[in-house]
Amino acid sequence: MSNSFFNHIPCGQTLPQNNIHAVSVSMPALQDVIDYEEQTPEILEKIKSAYPRFVLHPYLRQLANYIEDKYKVNEAYEVVLLSSQKAVEIVSNKYYIHNKIEIDEPFGVILVQKSSRQLQKVLKYIQHVGYNLSSRLAQDYLCDVGLLKEKYQEEYEDQLVSYDNIISILSDAYNQPKENICLNPSGMNAVYCALRGIKNIQSRNGRTVLVQLGWLYLDTMNIVEHYFEENKKFYDVSNLDDLEKYLENEGLRVSAIITEVPTNPLLKCPNLPRLKKLCKKYNIPLVIDSTFATPYLLDLKSYADIYIESLTKFACGNADVLMGAIILNTDSKISHISHEFFKYADMPYIKDLQRMAYEIKDYKSRMKKISSNTKKLVEYFKTSPIIDKIFYCLSEENKVNYENLMIDENSWVGIVSVTFTNDFEKIYDKLNIAKGPSLGTEFTLLMPYTYLAHYDYLQTKEGLAFLNKIGLPKDLLRISVGIEPIEELISEFKKVEKLI
CATH class of the missing domain: 3.90.1150.10 (Aspartate Aminotransferase, domain 1)
Structure with a gap:
């Protein structure tokens, strides 16, 4: 066998290798995984960079230290970086955080007391909802202030056309108008923004229950728990009988049904014609995470009212950009599908857009x-x-x-x-x-x-x-x-x- 494709990759090496913006990290032995989960000192020495929503990127750590010195932050407080001022407002309102100093930066900054339960909750919440600061923004900032000597060399699309090119490719792939597509700084942020929009719209109509169909990705389930005090879970996507019985009594209280097509990691798929029939009967929007399906493999247009895709995955193809998308289906017969779903979204950083535009061409x-x-x-x-x-x-x-x-x-x-x-x-x-x-x-x-x-x-x-x-x-x-x-x-x- 040729050695050009498959070789041992040491623990802690970025995936893709030698890429500072990589979102994955090599764990070649099962014991590495166990050590990572148990956060042993040995593994923390090896893993300097990993999935950005779970492990703080080294550039963000360096930038947080710089902000701490620049604004003379009291050492009792942790500097937490966010994607925008919008993100600061959302996180601050949830956890009653009020910064004691004025911070003027092109990204979000909050101060949270060190070693506190509040800090743990804030960091976990940011992980779930995906308001992470871009490593490329941090890189540019650190270079501008002289703390980095050079930027990681990678290929980009032209700045002037990157956003439009991404939107155009997704528009063609999903067969939806461009104005029905919203980009987010991560896939989980797309999930969060869509579900928050649903809650705002549907609660006015007395619809306060979110139904989760299937054992979904961990952070999707955490968002469901965070934002819907009333939620109902049906773990088996292949059995819609229990869901149908539930809807007979509670259908008019259901704000949406969210599922993955197919499910992660067992690749299950619900009976979508039957599921869609139930949704129509009770006027319930169906939110489908289409990350596995992609718009090139499965045709979900007859079923999804709202698509959510983590562009970090197949659309990127190189695991070095965090980005997500919300796509509204113009064929939806649900009257309250609107751009309310876009209002909480942050625009991804321009260098991330440029990198994604370069990579999505081959989608x-x-x-x-x-x-x-x-x-x-x-x-x-x-x-x-x-x-x-x-x-x-x-x-x-x-x-x-x-x-x-x-x-x-x-x-x-x-x-x-x-x-x-x-x-x-x-x-x-x-x-x-x-x-x-x-x-x-x-x-x-x-x-x-x-x-x-x-x-x-x-x-x-x-x-x-x-x-x-x-x-x-x-x-x-x-x-x-x-x-x-x-x-x-x-x-x-x-x-x-x-x-x-």
Whole structure:
């Protein structure tokens, strides 16, 4: 096998490698993941930069120190950086924060008492809602004040056309007018802004319950908990009977139903015609996170009233830009779908727009290659002696709910999750494929999903029982399939077969 595609990547190396703006980080051994979750001193020495909503970027840490000195901030307070003044207002109002000094900067700054419960809550909240300051903005600022000697060299689209180019590509892909698309500084911020808009509009109509369909991404569920005191969860997307019974009594109190198509990480898909029929009956908007589906693989136009996409994933393809989008469906028959959903959004930083505009140009061709590779990888997995269960879009369990959504017969969603017949840690450690959080990269990226997303559940009998109840295996490997030659990827798995 060629060494040009798959090699061991040391723990703490950014993914993509040697990229200061990378949103993922290499965790090549399962013990690295465990140490990261338990925040051991050894792992913190290795991991200097990781997913920006979870780990403070080194440029932001350096900028916070500079702001502390510039404004002579009392050492009892932590300087917390945010994407904008709008973000400052939202976070400050929620946690009753009132800065004691005037701070004049092109980004948001709040001061929170160190080692306080309030600080922990604020940082966790910013993680959930995605009002993070751009690492590229921090880089530019630090260079301007002489604290950085040079900027990371990368390719950009022209500043004057970047925003319009991104919007135009998404407009064509989703078949929606440009004015129906809003960009956000992260995918989670897109979720937050859409749900906050729903709450503001729907509460006027007595609709105060948000329904969560499926076991959704961790921070999506946290936003649901934060902003909807009344929420109802239905974990099994394949069983709509319980939802239908619930709506018979409570349908006129439901503000929206939010789901993922397909779900992360088990690739399940609800019966969308039946779900849409229920939504129409009770005039409920259906919010679909289409990050896995992308506008190039599954056709959701007949079902989604509002799309949410994390552009950080497949649209970017290189895991080095945080950005999200809200897309309103003009075909929606829900009368109160409006641009209210856009009012809480921040415009992403210009350098992030320029980088995204450069990368999103290949979105369609990238998905075609990823889709083709995914299909071939699944075919191999069906014959592999080390593979136990395979979770993918066209499995027998899912097939009936997918077939009418596929844009063509080869539009396979680019994620596969598997369990193994042998020891999970042994196989995980031996695979010389990039391993870390995030997905949607042009390079194949593996993630021990349950360990990284739900490590707390693995620590108790009750937690393990709950994972079993919702059908989420403890030893699950999520594979975000890349564009490498598929023979090379399969060969890497075959090498491990021989070692087990």
